Structures are given as structure tokens and as C-alpha cells.
Amino acid sequence: MKRFSRFNEYKALAYRILLVYIFYFIARILFYLYNVNLIKINSFFDFARLSYHGIAFDTTTILYTNILFIVLSVLPLVVNTKKVFQKILFYLYFTTNLLMYSFNFVDFIYYRYSFNRSTRASLDTFQNEDKTTLLLNFIVGYWHVFLLFFLCAFVWIYLYKRVKIAEVSVKPSINYFLGATASFLIIATLCVGGIRGDFKKSTRPINLLDASRYVTHNSQADLVLNTPFAIIRTWTANTFKKVNLVDKKVVDTLLVPIKQYKNNPKTKPNIVILILESYGREYIGAFNKNTKIPDYKSYSPFVDSLAQHSMIYTNAYANGWKSIHGMSSIIAGIPSFKDAFTSSAFSKQKIESLVSVLNGEGYDTSFFHGAPNGSMGFLGFSNILGYDHYYGKNEYNNDADFDGVWGIWDEPFFQYFNKTLSQKKTPFMATLFSVSSHEPYTVPEKYQGKFDKGTVNIHQTIGYTDMALKKFFNAAKKEKWYDNTIFVLVADHGNTIAYDEYRKEANKHTVPILFFTPNKKYVGENNEWAQQIDIYPTLLDMIGYDKPFRSWGRSLINPNDVKPFAIKHNSKEYMFMSGNYICTFNEKKAIGFYDKDDKDLKNNLINNRNKEMDILELRCKAFLQDYMERIIDKKLDSK
Incomplete structure (x- = not known):
């Protein structure tokens, strides 16, 4: 048949x-x-x-x-x-x-x-x-x-x-x-x-x-x-394993995972955190004054001007390499190394973060992202952290401003951000994650040819987002909440590299960190080591929060906090940077020490160790040990 x-x-x-x-x-x-x-x-x-x-x-x-x-x-x-x-x-x-x-x-x-x-x-x-x-x-x-x-x-x-x-x-x-x-x-x-x-x-x-x-x-x-x-x-995502490398006293002394600040009077300013997609340090002139890159060009004129009235950190790093890693590092102070914490089996637990602390202080907390709700994992993680509100493409509810790929163009979404904040009771903490400076690196049709296309694909979108930021600040200046607000500007990670200086191993994953207050309380330039996980404790120090809290980062405005450092993972090994040296670490011990200016990691000094290097290795061990223990034992709070 x-x-x-x-x-x-x-x-x-x-x-x-x-x-x-x-x-x-x-x-x-x-x-x-x-x-x-x-x-x-x-x-x-x-x-x-x-x-x-x-x-x-x-x-x-x-x-x-x-x-x-x-x-x-x-x-x-x-x-x-x-x-x-x-x-x-x-x-x-x-x-x-x-x-x-x-x-x-x-x-x-x-x-x-x-x-x-x-x-x-x-x-x-x-x-x-x-x-x-x-x-x-x-x-x-x-x-x-x-x-x-x-x-x-x-x-x-x-x-x-x-x-x-x-x-x-x-x-x-x-x-x-x-x-x-x-x-x-x-x-x-x-x-x-x-x-x-x-x-x-x-x-x-x-x-x-x-x-x-x-x-x-x-x-x-x-x-x-x-x-x-x-x-x-989670089959291939379980590098979260406890290690016993140092005594608990070393952790408490060198890392100080439980912080408590009493440096500033208790206040309740609004907090606005602008996390800019792929907005690496390389693209911003104000953060490259000392790099001595031949024929360097900036693509962010507004951020450059804002930096003149802000406290900026020109030697700052991302603590991960994806957008969701940036969110967990900046808001919760939890970095991602070989595997992302947010993709691990341990992400769904009680997490003490900027959100939970400010919720407890009576803040209204909200997260804004112009992509379809759920994109990048932001909606799920925002629920875990306890944000009161989430505003995405669904809430924006106007596909006429959709870029056709990722989400709502930055310019209209930033204006929506301002209008929504202006309807809230103060104090509030709001996080905005931008969209447009992302592959396929296009700008709205009406802006074709307006922004310098530069030498790599992302440059014109950096200019577009910079313009959107300028319009946001111009609109926000007219609102009552503006004067009593701390603004934070930071990137989630870098992107396409145009200059050889940023191809050097120790210059990868560099980001801008900027704090702006209309009253110009914080103004200046700091070239010490800094990182995304420092933003959470810095903000709590600024507002005079005086209770204990869990933080692996440090307050960038507190000279009495732990010594400035930055930690990241390059898919092969950890890099712990502090003082005069960069330490590479293989989960058990240091495998290299390099001068802080040896960004290409060419000259390994491990055979000429000194006391500073020994302490640097101990700090790296303390960080890794406490990080794994707290995540696995679900102790991501100050208890």
C-alpha cells in the first residue's frame, strides 16, 4: 500500500x-x-x-x-x-x-x-x-x-x-x-x-x-x-564550591564582609542609578585624560561635561561580562566570575542589597528597562531583590518607539523615566538600564548622520545615548525631586574596542563610575582601583546608613574602609588588583604578580615576591573563600 x-x-x-x-x-x-x-x-x-x-x-x-x-x-x-x-x-x-x-x-x-x-x-x-x-x-x-x-x-x-x-x-x-x-x-x-x-x-x-x-x-x-x-x-554552571584557604580572622580583617559606616549624618536623598548598556570607559573623554592614547577621541560630550561637576573614578572595572552581571554587581554587590551568580542554582535566595536596605528605609524602589519585559533576566532578578516596581516595554506601551530589535529607543524611554519618577513620592531609588548602545548599533532614522560613526560600530550609538542623557537631565532639572538626588552613572560592561590600550588584559572590562549631586557635594577625580561592587556601599555611606550590612565592595568616599581594590575573572583565572600590583590567581594560590602599569601582564614578578604581594594573595584568598561560602550557605545578608 x-x-x-x-x-x-x-x-x-x-x-x-x-x-x-x-x-x-x-x-x-x-x-x-x-x-x-x-x-x-x-x-x-x-x-x-x-x-x-x-x-x-x-x-x-x-x-x-x-x-x-x-x-x-x-x-x-x-x-x-x-x-x-x-x-x-x-x-x-x-x-x-x-x-x-x-x-x-x-x-x-x-x-x-x-x-x-x-x-x-x-x-x-x-x-x-x-x-x-x-x-x-x-x-x-x-x-x-x-x-x-x-x-x-x-x-x-x-x-x-x-x-x-x-x-x-x-x-x-x-x-x-x-x-x-x-x-x-x-x-x-x-x-x-x-x-x-x-x-x-x-x-x-x-x-x-x-x-x-x-x-x-x-x-x-x-x-x-x-x-x-x-x-x-545548571549542568555546566556549578563552579560554586567552598574553599578553605585562610583563617576566618583573615577574612574579617582583610575583606571585612560586614560593613558599618558612621561617617555622615543620616539623610534620605533620592537615588537614581543609570546603568548604560556597553558604555565602556574607553568611549568617554573625561575618563581617558591620563591614558595618553594617540589621536584619542571622545564620543560622549554630555557625559564629559557632567564629569566636570561630578566625582569620577577613572580606574574602575566591571565585575562580570554580561548585562545581568552588571545588575547584580551594582545593585547587590555580587560579582560574577567563571559562572554567573544570577544563572546559578543559588540566585533564588534572600539577598541583602541596595534595594532591600532602601526598602527598609521607606524608599520607593523601581527598575526601568525599555526592552520586552523579562529580557536579559532583569525582571526575574528585580523580583528576587524586591524592587517595588518594574517598568519595561510593556508599561511604556508604545511600539512606535520600538527599535525593532531590543527595545524602546533611549531618548523617549529616558523621558518616560523622568515623567514616571516625577509622579512618585520621595524618597525613591530608581535604576534605569539603557538599551540603544547595543548591537546592531543603529540610531533612529531621524538621527541618521547626526552622530560621529567613529572607527568602530558602537561609536554612533554612544553619541545617541549621550544625547538622550543630556535631554533627560535637562528635563529632570525642572522637577522638584532633582536637587535632592544622588545620580550614579556606570556601564554594565565594555564593548567593541577601538584602541590598543584597551586590548591589554588588565584594561578589559573597564567602566566609568560617576557620582553627581546638583549641590556639587562630590566633585573630583579619583584614580584609585574601583569597581561596580563599590557602588552599593558608597551610596549607603553617602546617605548615612548606620546599620551593619553585607558588602564585598568598599565605600569609595571612605578613606578608612578597606584598601582600594578590584577583582574580576578573565575566563581562565582571577585578577585581584590593589596598590602597586596585579595578582593572577587560580582558585588556590597566586600564579602571577605584575606591576600595576604592566597592563599587558608581560613581566611576571612572582619570583621576586615582597610583603605587599603576600598580603595581596591573602586578600584574594579571603575574598574567594567568603564569596563561595556565603553564596552556597545562603548568607547574603549581614546576619
């Missing part, structure tokens, strides 16, 4: 994948019932809403788990309907699906101890244990979970077998293979989108952080998630 269509095969595939969704939903219900006292759900509608958002995370897991099954089911073969082939598909389907599905059931119990979905880090904790004994103890102690799993598996298998594919002989033909190949390509494209979470260019593949976009309480993120997803997304 000639087979004219594969419709029945596609229908059977859709049915089989639908079954996976149904049983993942059942697992979500059971997970909630087992942990009803730990997950704050207010109503049936609340549960339904969170379950709906969980479909995206289920989709990623289901497609990862079933990718081979789907490929074999839709490949344009001539044996697809054969009984032997269908039996192979059956065993492949249930071997992979039941294995991954079982992790959900483990978390019915384990969640009450960890308060998180299990991750790769969770599995690593059992690597030296007797796994057979642990499994037997689990089965005996929680037999009801084991029984529920097998009951679900039995019903699942029964339902799978209810729909069979009749064996049909196929006569190969060009039309058959062309039609089947076209169907295969369409299904493959849909699978890619499902694994990523969507097809938008402005968003990266969803991860654990994205589950927090939809929550009103942190625990709800674990209902949105499923355990296999948490394991898959």
Missing part, C-alpha cells in the same frame, strides 16, 4: 508529547501538595497562573529530553511505521522521560530541606555518598512517593499505547521525501524556539532566574520551575 501522508505519524507524535506535558502538570500539582506550607499560593487562580507560566520551562525540559525521540519520529525514513521501529521509539521515550521525570518526585521531599529545586550542585553533594543505600532509604522512608511515581508511570504507559501507528509500506518518491523533509525542518525550528523559551532576539535562553518574573513571593518560582529544567540549566 502506498502511503500518501504522514499525518497519522505526526498526530501520534503530538499526542505522545502532549502526554509528557500532562504528567509534568501532575508532578507540579503533587510537588505543591507535598510542600503546601512552603510555597505561598493565595488562590486556585494563583496556582493556575503560575502553572501556565511553567509551560515554557516544561517545554524546554521536554524538548531537551525528547529531542532524539522527536528526530527519529519525523525523519523522512521508510521504516517509521514498522513495529520494530515503533518499539525502539517506545523504549527510547520512556527511558529518557521517566528518568528525568523521577527528579521531580525526589524534590517532593528534598525541597523541604533545600527550599530550592534540585540542581547540578545538589547532585554533586552526593558524589561521595553510597547512592544505593541512599536510594533504598528513600524508597523505604518515602514509599508513598515511590508508589506515586510508579502509578504515574503505569498510567502514562497505558495512555501511550492507546494510540498506535498502523504499519504501512512506503514506496519511496521525491514528493514523499521533499514533503517529509519540509515537515522535519519546520518541527526542528519549533523545537529550537521551545528550548530557548521564545524566538525573540532580545532575550537569551530562559534559565532559573526567569521563573522569578511571574512571582509575588520568591517561593512561587519553584512552582513555575520543574526539577529536570533546574538540573539541565
Whole structure:
């Protein structure tokens, strides 16, 4: 018999994948019932809403788990309907699906101890244990979970077998293979989108952080998630491991992770933090006076003029290399090294930050980003930090100002930012993350040719965002809140490099840090080491906050704080910079010392160590030890 269509095969595939969704939903219900006292759900509608958002995370897991099954089911073969082939598909389907599905059931119990979905880090904790004994103890102690799993598996298998594919002989033909190949390509494209979470260019593949976009309480993120997803997304992202390198006294003395300042009278000025996308230090003339770069050119005339009335830090670094790393470093004082904290299994925990501190001081806190809500992971992390409000492309609600790729153009969105702030009660803390100085590096049509295109692709967009900043400040000057406000300007990271000076290893990831107050309280230029994680403690010092708080950074205005330093990771090793030297570190010990002016790291001085180098190594060890311990033990506060 000639087979004219594969419709029945596609229908059977859709049915089989639908079954996976149904049983993942059942697992979500059971997970909630087992942990009803730990997950704050207010109503049936609340549960339904969170379950709906969980479909995206289920989709990623289901497609990862079933990718081979789907490929074999839709490949344009001539044996697809054969009984032997269908039996192979059956065993492949249930071997992979039941294995991954079982992790959900483990978390019915384990969640009450960890308060998180299990991750790769969770599995690593059992690597030296007797796994057979642990499994037997689990089965005996929680037999009801084991029984529920097998009951679900039995019903699942029964339902799978209810729909069979009749064996049909196929006569190969060009039309058959062309039609089947076209169907295969369409299904493959849909699978890619499902694994990523969507097809938008402005968003990266969803991860654990994205589950927090939809929550009103942190625990709800674990209902949105499923355990296999948490394991898959953290499989290659677990370099968070405790190290024991120095005595606790060394940490408390050299790092001082718990800060307390009593230098300034207690005040409540508004705080506006402008995080500029890709706005590296290289592009701003005011931050390059001492670089001696031949034929240097600035592309930010307004920021250059603002710098003349501000306190600027010309030797500052980003503590990560992605936008979300900038947010966690600047707002929460948490840097990212080999793996991002925000993409790790540890991101969903109580975090003491600028947001939580100012919320406690009666501030209204808000985060603004003109991209589609959820882009870059900002919405999820802002919920974890506890921002009162989030304003994105949805709230802006005017696609006429959409750039077609990333979000709302900076000029109109900055004006929206000003208007929204002007309607708020003071004091407020507002964070704006800009959009336009980003690939594909275009400007609105009406500004074509207005900004210097310079020598690299980003230069004209630096000029456009600079103009948008100027218009924002001109508008904000007219508002009542303006005079009692501390403005912070900083980049999330750098971007395309135009000058060789910034290709040097120790000059990568450099950013501007600028504090501006209309009353000109803070004016000057500081060339000491500085970094994004210093902004949080500096602001608390400025407003006279006198309670203890957790901070790995330092107050940039407090000469009695820890010695100026900067730390970053270059994908191979840590770099700890302070005083006269740059130390490279491999997680256990120093592997290099370089003069602070040796930005290319050409002359390793490790064989001529001195006391300053020894202390520098101790400081690096103290930082890494306390960083890992606090993140893993969920002690990201001052308690």
C-alpha cells in the first residue's frame, strides 16, 4: 500500500508529547501538595497562573529530553511505521522521560530541606555518598512517593499505547521525501524556539532566574520551575564550591564582609542609578585624560561635561561580562566570575542589597528597562531583590518607539523615566538600564548622520545615548525631586574596542563610575582601583546608613574602609588588583604578580615576591573563600 501522508505519524507524535506535558502538570500539582506550607499560593487562580507560566520551562525540559525521540519520529525514513521501529521509539521515550521525570518526585521531599529545586550542585553533594543505600532509604522512608511515581508511570504507559501507528509500506518518491523533509525542518525550528523559551532576539535562553518574573513571593518560582529544567540549566554552571584557604580572622580583617559606616549624618536623598548598556570607559573623554592614547577621541560630550561637576573614578572595572552581571554587581554587590551568580542554582535566595536596605528605609524602589519585559533576566532578578516596581516595554506601551530589535529607543524611554519618577513620592531609588548602545548599533532614522560613526560600530550609538542623557537631565532639572538626588552613572560592561590600550588584559572590562549631586557635594577625580561592587556601599555611606550590612565592595568616599581594590575573572583565572600590583590567581594560590602599569601582564614578578604581594594573595584568598561560602550557605545578608 502506498502511503500518501504522514499525518497519522505526526498526530501520534503530538499526542505522545502532549502526554509528557500532562504528567509534568501532575508532578507540579503533587510537588505543591507535598510542600503546601512552603510555597505561598493565595488562590486556585494563583496556582493556575503560575502553572501556565511553567509551560515554557516544561517545554524546554521536554524538548531537551525528547529531542532524539522527536528526530527519529519525523525523519523522512521508510521504516517509521514498522513495529520494530515503533518499539525502539517506545523504549527510547520512556527511558529518557521517566528518568528525568523521577527528579521531580525526589524534590517532593528534598525541597523541604533545600527550599530550592534540585540542581547540578545538589547532585554533586552526593558524589561521595553510597547512592544505593541512599536510594533504598528513600524508597523505604518515602514509599508513598515511590508508589506515586510508579502509578504515574503505569498510567502514562497505558495512555501511550492507546494510540498506535498502523504499519504501512512506503514506496519511496521525491514528493514523499521533499514533503517529509519540509515537515522535519519546520518541527526542528519549533523545537529550537521551545528550548530557548521564545524566538525573540532580545532575550537569551530562559534559565532559573526567569521563573522569578511571574512571582509575588520568591517561593512561587519553584512552582513555575520543574526539577529536570533546574538540573539541565545548571549542568555546566556549578563552579560554586567552598574553599578553605585562610583563617576566618583573615577574612574579617582583610575583606571585612560586614560593613558599618558612621561617617555622615543620616539623610534620605533620592537615588537614581543609570546603568548604560556597553558604555565602556574607553568611549568617554573625561575618563581617558591620563591614558595618553594617540589621536584619542571622545564620543560622549554630555557625559564629559557632567564629569566636570561630578566625582569620577577613572580606574574602575566591571565585575562580570554580561548585562545581568552588571545588575547584580551594582545593585547587590555580587560579582560574577567563571559562572554567573544570577544563572546559578543559588540566585533564588534572600539577598541583602541596595534595594532591600532602601526598602527598609521607606524608599520607593523601581527598575526601568525599555526592552520586552523579562529580557536579559532583569525582571526575574528585580523580583528576587524586591524592587517595588518594574517598568519595561510593556508599561511604556508604545511600539512606535520600538527599535525593532531590543527595545524602546533611549531618548523617549529616558523621558518616560523622568515623567514616571516625577509622579512618585520621595524618597525613591530608581535604576534605569539603557538599551540603544547595543548591537546592531543603529540610531533612529531621524538621527541618521547626526552622530560621529567613529572607527568602530558602537561609536554612533554612544553619541545617541549621550544625547538622550543630556535631554533627560535637562528635563529632570525642572522637577522638584532633582536637587535632592544622588545620580550614579556606570556601564554594565565594555564593548567593541577601538584602541590598543584597551586590548591589554588588565584594561578589559573597564567602566566609568560617576557620582553627581546638583549641590556639587562630590566633585573630583579619583584614580584609585574601583569597581561596580563599590557602588552599593558608597551610596549607603553617602546617605548615612548606620546599620551593619553585607558588602564585598568598599565605600569609595571612605578613606578608612578597606584598601582600594578590584577583582574580576578573565575566563581562565582571577585578577585581584590593589596598590602597586596585579595578582593572577587560580582558585588556590597566586600564579602571577605584575606591576600595576604592566597592563599587558608581560613581566611576571612572582619570583621576586615582597610583603605587599603576600598580603595581596591573602586578600584574594579571603575574598574567594567568603564569596563561595556565603553564596552556597545562603548568607547574603549581614546576619
